[in-house]
Every structure is written in C-alpha cells, then in structure tokens.
Amino acid sequence: MTAAAPEPKANMGQPVPRYDARSKVTGRATYGSDMPLANPAYAFLVTSAIAKGRIDNFDLDDARAVRGVIDIVTHENAPKLKESKLFSNGGYAGTTIQPLKSPDIAHDGQIIAVVIAESYEAAREAANRVKVGYTIATPSATFDSPGTTTAAAKGQNSQFKEDPKVGDFAKAFEGAEIQLTASYDTPTQHHNPMELFSTSCAWIGDDLVIYEPSQYVHGLKNGVAEQLGIDADKVRVVNPYVGGGFGSRGSMTPRTAIIAGIARRLNRPIKLVPTRDQGFTITTHRAETRHEIKLGARRDGKLVALRHEGAEVSSRPDAYCVGGTKTTTRLYACPNVDSLVSIVRADRNTPGFMRSPPEVPYLFALESAMDELAVKLNMDPVELRRINDTTTEPIGGKPYTSRSLMACFDEAGKAFGWAQRSRQPKSMAEGDWLIGYGCAATCYPTQMGPAAARVRLQRDGRTRVEIAGHEIGTGAYTVIAQTAAERLGVPLERVAVFIGDSDLPPAPVAGGSNSTASTCSAVMMVCDQIRQRLFKAVMPSDSLTEKAKETVGISQAPSTQAAKSDRPLDIEKAFDALGVGVVEEYGEWKPEGAPLDSFRAMHSGHVRLVGGHQMKDKIAYAFGAEFVEVRVNRFTHEIRCPRLVGAFAAGRIMNPRTARSQLMGGLIWGMSSALLEATEIDERSARYVNDNLADYLVPVNADVPGVEVILLSEQDDHINPAGAKGLGELANVGTNAAICNALYHATGQRIRKLPVRLENIEV
Amino acid sequence: MRSFLYQRATDPDMAVQALSADAAANNPLTQATAQPLAGGTTLIDLMKLDVMRPAAIVDINPLAGGWSAIEPGGENLRLGALAKMSDVAAHDEIQRNYPVIANSLKLAASAQLRNMATLGGNVMQRTRCSYFRDVSYENCNKRNPGSGCAAMDGVNRMHAVLGVSDQCIATYPGDFAQALIALDATVEITGKSGSRSMPFSELHKAPGNSPDIETTLQPGELISVFVVTGRWPRSVYLKARDRQSYEFALSSAAIALDVRDGTIRDARVALGGVATVPWRAREAEALLKGQKFDDGLAQRAADAAFADARGRRHNSFKIALGKRVMARALQQAVTMEI
Secondary structure: OEOOOOOOOOOOOOOOOOHHHOOOOOOOOOOHHHHOOOOOOEEEEEOOOOOOOOEEEEEHHHHHHHOOOOEEOOOOOOOOOOOOOOOHOOOOOOOOOOOOOOOEEEEOOEEEEEEEEEHHHHHHHHHHEEEEEEEHHHHHHHOOOOOEEEEEEEOOOOOOOOOEEEEHHHHHHHHHEEEEEEEEEEEOOOOOOOOOOOEEEEEOOOOOEEEOOOOOOHHHHHHHHOOOOOOOOHEEEOOOOOOOOOOOOOOOOOHHHHHHHHHHHOOEEEEOOOHHHHHHOOOOOOHHHEEEEEEOOOOOOOOEEEEEEEEEOOOOOOOOOOOOOOOOOOOOOOOEEEEEEEEOOOOOOOOOOOOOOOHHHHHHHHHHHHHHHHHHHOOOOHHHHHHHHOOOOOOOOOOOOOOOHHHHHHEEEEEEEOOHHOOOOHHHHHHOEEEEEEEEEEEEEEEOOOOOEOOOOEEEOOOEEOOOOOOHHHHHHHHHHHHHHHHHHOHHHHHHEOOOOOOEEEEEOHHHHHHHHHHHHHHHHHHHHHHHHHHHOOOOHHHHHHHHHHHOOOOOHHHHHHHOOOOOHHHHHHHHHHHOEEEEEEEEOOOOOOOOHHHHHHHHOOOOEEEHHHOOOOOOOEEEEEEEHHHHOOOOEEEEEEEEEEEEOEEOOOHHHHHHHHHHHHHHHHHHHHHHHOOOOOOOEEEEEOOOOOOOOOHHHHHHHEEEEEEEOOOOOOOOOEEEEEOOOOOOOOOOHHHHHHHHHHHOOOOOOOOOOOOOOOO | OOOOOEEEEOOOOHHHHHOOOHHHHOOOOOOOOOEEEEEOOHHHHHOOOOOOOOOOEEEEEHHHHHHHEEEEEEEEEEEEEEEEEEHOOOHHHHHHHHHHHHHHHHOOOOOHOOOOOOOOHHHHOOOOHHHHHOOOOEEEEEOOOOOOEEEOOOOOOOOEEOOOOOOOOOOOOHHHHHHHHHHHHHHHHHHOEEEEEEEEHEEEEEOOOOOOOOOOOOOOEEEEEEEEEOOOOOEEEEEOOOOOOOOOOOOOEEEEEEEEOOOOEEEEEEOOOOOOOEOOOHHHHHOOOOEOOOOOHHHHHHHHHHOOOOOOOOOHHHHHHHHHHHHHHHHHHHHOOO
C-alpha cells in the first residue's frame, strides 16, 4: 500500500489500479475529437462581441475568400431547430437561449455564425475574417448593475419549491445572547475541464452518431433528437472517455444540434473543436452569489436562531438557481431557522451545475459565519460544531442515515496538529510568513437515480458489463468492474466494462455525485439475477433456492458482506446444469422512494435523482472536515496554502485509491475557489475578460505541496444497495471557508468575499 | 491564425534581409508584415489569437550557433539573444555573480516555456493586457491606434501604475528585462546597416501617444547580444504574484548594490509588474547612493520610486505593494551573504 493506494479499512473495497490507467497514460484512450470520421468538414464558431443587442449585418466576403471554406452558417441560413426546455425544468438544455435563431444577442460570446471548411485552419482563419455590424444595447452585467430584476426563487424555479424554515427565527434571534450578522460574496467561476467542448456529428442515412464529451449520453441523445425533430432511437452519443466534466457537460448546449443540423444538410461529417475562451460562453458557469447569515446563540455555543439569505445571478429567460439553503438550514441543530433565495436576472448566459453547485457558495457563508461565532464566543471552532452536532435535521426532524461529522473533525484535526494552534490571531509566524490555521465542515447530499445494466457471464468467468455510465476521470470503469467481480466471484481481470455510449442501458447523469451509488447498485442487482439463475440450476429444490435467495438475493447489505457470507459458486457446474454457454441478464434498478415514472423518464433521458433531504423519513449526506494552513507574507501579502488535510466519511468506499484521488482533487479545487478562481466581468459590456487559462488562475503543483486525505470507515445500510455515498463533490465544499478562517487566524482580518487576493490583506 | 509564408534564415544577413522586406511600408515593428520566430512562445500565441497577422515568419533559430553564447568569464558578461532562458538560469557563474539574472529567469513562466523561450524573445514579449489579447474588443490603441483603451476603465487589476499615458496602461510583463535594467546592460543590434549598440534602457518605449510603438527597434533589426559590465553578486530579484509558479508579477523588484563598509556605493533599482516598460527607479537610486542602509532609507527610496505612480480602479494596490516589494528586495540585497 502506498499513499496513492490507502489500506482499506472496514467497509472499503480494494485500492485496485484504475481499469483505464494504461490506456490513459499511453494515449490510447480516445476522446470525442479523437474519433476518426470519414472525410470530415471542420467547423469553427464565431461568437458575439457584445452581450446585448442585435446583428445588423454580416460582411462575409473576406471570410468566403479563404481557400477551403465550404459554408458560413448564420441566423439567416441556419437549420431550423426545435426548442428544448431547461434541464432543471424537465427539458435537456443548459440554456433556453437558442443561438442562430434570430439576429438577437442575449449574452457575451453567443454563437452567431459557424464557418465550415475543409480544414480546421481554414475554418478558423475564415472565422477571424467574419465582420459583424451590431446595434449595441446597454447590458446589465451582474449584481448592482442598472436594469437587473430580482425576485424570490420560489415560484419561478420548479426545482426550488420551498425556502426551508422552522420555529420563530425573528423572536429567537432578537432574544439571543450572542448575535452575528455577516455578508459573504462568491464569484463567477468556470469549470475549465481539460477536454475542450468539442462535438463531432456523422450521419449514416437517417441515423446520427455524436462524439462529444458528455456527462449524460442519454440526456444528450434525447435532447438532440428533440431539437432535430427525429426519433431518439436514431441518435447515438458515444464518449468512452471524458476529459473532465465538473457539471459543464451534464446538460445539452446549443452547439450540438446546430452541428448535427449542418452536418445533415451538408451530408458530411463535421468536427467542431471550440477554443478555450469560447468554452467560457457557449456552456454554463457557476454564477456569482451573495449571502447574508444571521446566527443567534447561547453563551455556551448552542445555536438558537439561524437565517441564511442567498442571491444568485441568472440569465434573462432562465430562472436557474442552486439554492444551497436546503443544506445550510439542516447542517446544525437549531430550533429557529429562516431562509430566502432570490434570483437576479442579468444579460448573461444561463448558469449551470458546477461541482457541488449549492454547497460551494452556501457553505462558504455558513462555515465562515460559524467561525466568526466561535471567535465571538471565544470558543474552539471545532467545539462549536460539536455542540451543535445533530443526528436529526432541524427543518423536518428527519434522522440522518449516518453522520460522521465529528469523527471527521477529530481524525483530521489530529492528523493536522490542530492542538498546536495558538488561539490568538496573528500569534503564529515563521520568517517572513504569518501562519494561520483554519477549519470547516463539508457535506454533500447522497443521491441516487434509476439505472439499468446488462451483464453477460461466460463459462470461463469472462464477464461483460454494459451500462451507459460516464468516465469523467472519477474511476467509473474501475468501481463498476470491481462491483461485478465481487458480486459474481470472478477475477477482476476477467471483467470488461462498456460505458459512455447511449446504445447501452441508461444510467443517470454523472452529476450530483450519484454515479457510483446508482451504477454499482444496478450492476449488483443484475449480477444477482445471474447468480440466482445459476443457483437455481444447481439447486433446483425450492428450499435451497430460497436459501440461496437469502444470501445472494437483492440484498440491502453492502456487497462485500454478502459476498463473504455466500458459498462459493461453481460457475462451470452451474453452466453445465443450465446447458448454456452464456448467461446474460438485463435489469432496471431504482432507488427507494424514486417516483413512479422513474423508468420511463430514465429511457427518455430525464433525471430522477432522489436522496439528500428529499427522502421520506430520513436524510442522507456524506460528511467531512477540512483543516488548512495558510501563510501570508508580511511584505508582499502573498497568500499560500502549504497544507490541506481532510477527513471524509461516505459510506462504503468502493476503491480507496480512486476515492482518495477524487477527494484530493476536491481539496485542491476548494483551495482554488478561495484563492484563485474567478471569472472577471467587464461591467460596462457584461463580457468576460480573463477567459483563458493564463488569466483564469488554477493551482499549479507548487501551490499544493501538501494535501492529505483521510478516509473514515462508515457503514450505512439505509441509502442504496451499494451502501455508497457520493464523494466526488464532497471535498471541494467548505475549503473556501476553512481558508478564510485560517486567514483570520493568520492576520486578524476577516475576509468575506472570494477570491481572496493579496490586495485584500491588510497586515 | 492566418496563412503565412515560413522562411528559415541560415545567417544573420539573410534574416535581416527577409525581415526588412517591407521596411519601406514604414510599419512599426509590431505591425511589420515579416516577424522573426525564435522560441515562438509569444508570437505563435498572438497569431492564434489573431492579434498578430504577419504575412511572413522568419525562423531565426538556425542562428543559434553564433547567437546563444553564455559568456560570464571576462570583464563583461555576454549573453546571446538566442540563449534559452533555462540554460542561462541554470548556469553556475550566472547564479553566483548575477543572481538577479538567474532568479528573474527562474521565476518566469514554466519549465516548458523556459526551455523554449530565448532571451531576445523574452525582452520583446508583448503585454498580457486581456483587452489587447482579445481582438473582439475594438478599443485598443496598441492594436488599433486611435481606437481608445478598454482597460482604462475596465478590468485593470494587472495593469501599470508607472509610465502610463492617457492612451495605454498595459503592463510590460517580463522579468528578465528588469534584471538587465538594474545591471545597466547594453544591447547589441544587428540590422541592415551593420551592428549598433545602445543601453538596454533605451530599447523599450513608454506608450505616450503611440502605444503601438513598443521599442526603438526598426523592422529588419534583431537583438544579437546583451552585455553587462562588471560582476553583481549582491543582486536580487523579488517577485510577488498570485500563485507560486507560472504567473506574471503583480510587482517585482530587481536590485543590484555595491556596498562597502556599510555604505551603498552604487545602487540600481528596476521595477516590474507595475510599469508600462521595464522601469528604472532613478530617483530611488539617487537617494540610496552614499548612504548607510536602514529600513527608513528603504522606505524613502520606495516612496520616491512610486512618487509619480497613478492607480486606477483595480490596480491602485500596486502602489503600496510595489513599495513594500522594493523595500524588502533592498533589505534582502543588503543582507545577502556574498
């Protein structure tokens, strides 16, 4: 065992190497734009240089003169496409702003033309030569810009049904011994996955194949079919590997149907590879948010009142919001809670899911405020969390299925050396550097969605697992292979996994950290169907069949437990008894509490995630605690973060290696979202300014010299058959607050606005 | 990127000839239709972004044989314009006798870029102003003379506070140039009418009323060698930036001192990240010379260096930051063991 492959504790799988490690490091893994196409034409996008207004005219002469140009598609000659509803509103799309439909411009960098040429270079050169005449209207950029409108999220966003509240907040806050009111801001951010937002479309007769990095192949397939007005069975989306997603590829962007439509008209495959800066405006982003937190507490630290008000920026037509109050109002014991989420409409593209969409901004506010309260109380911030820890959430009084928050604080605190912290701000230093320690809680809802799988077992143990899951770098291939191997009792190397193809049985969007729980639960169920068939063959007597069902049936217990208590199955004997060469099973699994239309929705590319606070008699979250050391240079005010330590508990850990890797990436993301990442907006023009990876800063290796991940053993039998809680979006939550809490400790200065830059430090 | 003619110059004359082809057109160097290609780490970027649209590229890498020498041995230090940043930064004698050079190079860009980029190209690199680098913004006096400056009242956190004009506040982004300024280097230039040399401090031009003219080089001229007189073991480069590596300076200071018996006999101060050109703080140098060093003197020198600084909406912090960085660099230079 190494740091990269931690020793499994109780209720953890083996840290086997990644199923796809070799193909990735040797460059054999094929991503969307790597897929060979027969005689493709190349597309390059032209995007708007204004955020609001209309196109008066195009001058295309110069562009058409470039050798190799085939066509230039604008709103005047674009293929007609049907509209799709917003993803979070029962549709497939990440925005309802449909480009190339009219001369109107609704946001910066909107697609206004597509150049098609014989080569990428010719298409790009011609795109550079397209001249556009605009009538410019004054756009509203963001909060406080003239012309924005604000309204409560409730009533305009179908996913945001209720502002959580309980008790009498106003009275309790009024009478609280200690009161805290503070406001917090988080910036616009962009996902910037390594793989660009490419799309290749090839028609074979009436059938369309799309190669595109997607986090939801069944959603994209159905969405594109809807826009093109064709049967969904005519569309296939293929992406065996996806170069990162982080939410940016969960919903359909307008580009795909546009490229498909042009390819149909041209009767030729088309490959589109947009640039990095175009990726900032042709997909979604994390919207900037504002928060006001009010906390009322007793002198002993017990919370008596909590109010969280959040505001988020969205586009003119779409009421997108993340509404993280659903989590922050339920994290700690508190009898009087109030909340309100508002949406501010501006001339921007519609924001969308970005890694832990609600929790990153909303827990920044709450976990910063908890630290401020601890300071007011002169109390250790860890102890303040312990005092307010709870086994039931305060809004509906439902029990957490499991909650290891304080165990995480204790483990991470020990590894970090929290006890060595001197309480006073500005009391620790080394050379030119002021040192600060800070911590924060993290949590993320445990979510699952309906999923189907097909498993084929051969007499020699070779196994083929098919499920339209997604390998976005998380380790999906690996944990699915491990699940099948364990459940069928075959060697891991005999298992072949096929994912990332909409011709395979549908799985949910790879979002909301549901994938492992959903896909592995489905694969377990189908493997059990195979076991049952084999058992029945070798033990035809009814009583024995019942016994077999007890041990290997559709168990709610984690798979290793079931596997251990099972008697070993003699596959060859069973095949002989059955008299077949191959056993194949297909099955559809849905989580407890899934809606009645779950399977219908699953096949039409609609997501039906359940879990988190939406479960009937319980609430399911994964938890963690993060400790950070920051250093502030007393001369330059540069801020560095030499150590990040996190401890996490997320039910069954399928593979400690891939889990650690995700959590480590999460900690780095979290640090980045506090100190580096922000999309700058030119307020006059409502345009992005730093839309590239030189100016939009992400950490380099030198920024993260010390990252430690501790996996806690946790068993939860109340969530899903796999017993797994999602952890892909767990570690990047709360880190931002931990950093600001540490900065307070280092400097005595409380910073409530992200990202923190050196000019924000006054020492 | 637009189609271009690729030429390969195998000797300096050929390079000069190819690059002077359109000298008659009277274009400023940045707009010349033929551009030299060395490491390519700036030029190719700007061509992809459609900011630079040369009709011809003259690859001068074949000249490396004669133009990439690193010669620290004699009275003068000679550095060939085609020497790679990484080779110079790693050179023992440079590290020992010219730490300001070694560190300014080591703290720039990334390992990959330093392996590609040349010294000559490095000093010629163009601003990172986002509005300059994005052609969809019309207002850029550097790109479209007379069109205005979008950065002036836009997002200008990274922009300059020294040497600015009403036409342009774009920051000179490099690090190495500050070291050359601090060491009062000379630059040798090869052109149509043979070679000439001039103080490095005369190479870059502040924006004034013509931000599109960035240097005093003419089309057809190439930097061949940088020359530094004497040895400067008591020299430092201090750089403040948003992340630990691979990031441009928010503020930097290149300091070279001659201290004897506690008295500053000579002081050279150059500032980066805060100015439109590699910036020499002569007022500060005058204050320092002949004085015994203390923190108060460093503070006064820093105040003098930034006396004419002009901040705008997002970059005003650079004035206070620049002073602290400069004062700290002076302290480091005075106290360093040599």
